Amino acid sequence: MSDKPTAIGEIIAAHAAKEGPMLPILHDVQGLFGCVDGEAEAIIAAGLNLSRADVHGVVSFYHDFTHQADPRPVVQICRAESCKARGVEGLMQAATAAAGDRVKLHTVYCLGLCSSGPNARVGDNLFARLDAAGLAQVIENA
Numbered sequence: 550m551s552d553k554p555t556a557i558g559e560i561i562a563a564h565a566a567k568e569g570p571m572l573p574i575l576h577d578v579q580g581l582f583g584c585v586d587g588e589a590e591a592i593i594a595a596g597l598n599l600s601r602a603d604v605h606g607v608v609s610f611y612h613d614f615t616h617q618a619d620p621r622p623v624v625q626i627c628r629a630e631s632c633k634a635r636g637v638e639g640l641m642q643a644a645t646a647a648a649g650d651r652v653k654l655h656t657v658y659c660l661g662l663c664s665s666g667p668n669a670r671v672g673d674n675l676f677a678r679l680d681a682a683g684l685a686q687v688i689e690n691a
């Protein structure tokens with residue numbers, strides 16, 4: 550993996566031509582480093598020709614972004630409409646119990662597998678058609 554400034558620069562370059570590149574950049578940085586810390590904010594601000602306060606304001610506003618990395622494994626669970634229609638809400642209580650304090654559950658809104666939900670993701674691995682036992686297994690293995 551390239552160093553942090555280089556990696557963030559590549560993320561910025563990938564999104565810079567988009568309208569409203571800030572959020573996709575922040576999501577990618579959060580995903581890659583587990584946080585958007587002050588160093589990342591400064592690099593993003595310079596890359597988008599904004600003030601660091603502009604970037605910090607966005608990072609602070611959205612719950613998706615954190616300033617410090619959380620060492621726990623993360624299981625992303627899709628709770629968007631298609632996965633809701635396929636029963637994800639009925640799995641959440643057991644998922645929360647299975648996760649305890651060891652695993653961080655993170656709600657996301659669509660993993661791109663809408664017709665085969667409920668879905669979850671751990672790192673680059675996607676898990677589809679989950680029932681309570683399947684999701685508990687995903688959490689246990691995270």
Ligand code: FES
Pocket residue numbers: 627628629630631632633658659660661662663664666668
């Ligand atoms: S709605 Fe869950 S993957 Fe799209």
